Amino acid sequence: AKNSGRQCFRFFTKTMQESATQRMRLTTDLRHAIRQNQLHVYYQPILDLRQNHFYKAEALLRWQHPELGFVSPAEFIPIAEDTGMIHAIGDWVFMQTLEQIKSCQTVLGQSVQISVNKSPVQFLEDRGDQHHWLELMNEANISGESIVIEITEGVLINNDVRVSHSLLQCRDAGIQVAIDDFGTGYSSLSYLKKFHVDYLKIDQSFTQSLKLDSSEFALCEAIIVMAHKLGMQVIAEGVETEEQLTILKQMDCDFAQGYLLSRPIPADQLMTFLRHNNPS
Ligand code: C2E
Numbered sequence: 001a002k003n004s005g006r007q008c009f010r011f012f013t014k015t016m017q018e019s020a021t022q023r024m025r026l027t028t029d030l031r032h033a034i035r036q037n038q039l040h041v042y043y044q045p046i047l048d049l050r051q052n053h054f055y056k057a058e059a060l061l062r063w064q065h066p067e068l069g070f071v072s073p074a075e076f077i078p079i080a081e082d083t084g085m086i087h088a089i090g091d092w093v094f095m096q097t098l099e100q101i102k103s104c105q106t107v108l109g110q111s112v113q114i115s116v117n118k119s120p121v122q123f124l125e126d127r128g129d130q131h132h133w134l135e136l137m138n139e140a141n142i143s144g145e146s147i148v149i150e151i152t153e154g155v156l157i158n159n160d161v162r163v164s165h166s167l168l169q170c171r172d173a174g175i176q177v178a179i180d181d182f183g184t185g186y187s188s189l190s191y192l193k194k195f196h197v198d199y200l201k202i203d204q205s206f207t208q209s210l211k212l213d214s215s216e217f218a219l220c221e222a223i224i225v226m227a228h229k230l231g232m233q234v235i236a237e238g239v240e241t242e243e244q245l246t247i248l249k250q251m252d253c254d255f256a257q258g259y260l261l262s263r264p265i266p267a268d269q270l271m272t273f274l275r276h277n278n279p280s
């Protein structure tokens with residue numbers, strides 16, 4: 001037993017070292033990724049459950065590394081946050097999204113609303129990111145109604161003045177705010193009284209185990225009722241089966257997003273998807 005314990009230990013340190021090496025490599029390579037056209041923004045369509053159409057989508061970043069292949073944002077976003085690269089990357093995603101909104105309006109003759117993820121670091125390291133985004137919007141001639149900013153609960157928990165200032169700037173510009181991964185972060189809900197929030201996004205861990213009589217069923221139902229009472233709408237993430245979709249509709253959920261409806265897709269495919277899946 002002692003022996004195997006030691007092997008375990010050695011194995012553990014080896015993988016730790018490997019991941020540290022991998023992280024160093026990704027850090028170096030990420031610096032050049034934008035310039036070398038390795039980053040792409042994909043879009044995942046979001047279904048309006050009452051109107052039965054898709055005029056919303058979420059922008060999700062993709063990194064196609066020349067040697068390592070696809071690297072998950074779950075792996076490189078934390079690196080971008082730690083190194084400060086998130087500011088440049090976040091701005092780039094936002095600019096791509098503005099372009100996409102513009103093309104959709106031109107091609108479809110219909111306005112779409114695209115949500116972008118904003119990392120806590122972008123709020124707390126005060127580099128005027130939000131102000132810069134408003135400038136970019138004005139230059140692109142895109143109004144705030146076309147944009148949703150997705151933040152996690154953690155951003156709102158400490159009642160930080162930089163955060164409330166940024167969110168007020170958003171609101172004044174007509175940009176909506178969504179709480180991402182709702183229900184996974186904190187048990188306190190008091191921040192919902194202090195900040196104006198438009199959407200709650202039910203985390204996929206709840207959606208995926210949605211079965212009648214499950215505790216997730218009760219939780220989702222309670223989240224939807226609470227959200228509606230507080231004047232918010234609900235987007236269920238990670239919808240993978242017809243059964244989940246049916247249950248969510250019965251619960252009066254507002255929007256659904258997940259592989260059942262569409263995976264995240266490149267910009268040109270989004271256009272085709274919207275054309276084929278919306279009333280003409
Ligand atoms: P998130 O914002 O919670 O995004 C939802 C994730 O769920 C995405 O993973 C999406 O591809 C995935 N997903 C969507 N539908 C389904 C489904 O039906 N089943 C399952 N199993 N998964 C589904 P992705 O694209 O790998 O992104 C992971 C996380 O990386 C995101 O989580 C977000 O926190 C972060 N991220 C991605 N793009 C950006 C970005 O531009 N900026 C920032 N700050 N973070 C980003």
Ligand code: CA
Nearest residue numbers: 058117150180
């Ligand atoms: Ca998100």
Ligand code: CA
Nearest residue numbers: 180181201237
């Ligand atoms: Ca999420």
Ligand code: CA
Nearest residue numbers: 180181203204
């Ligand atoms: Ca997430």
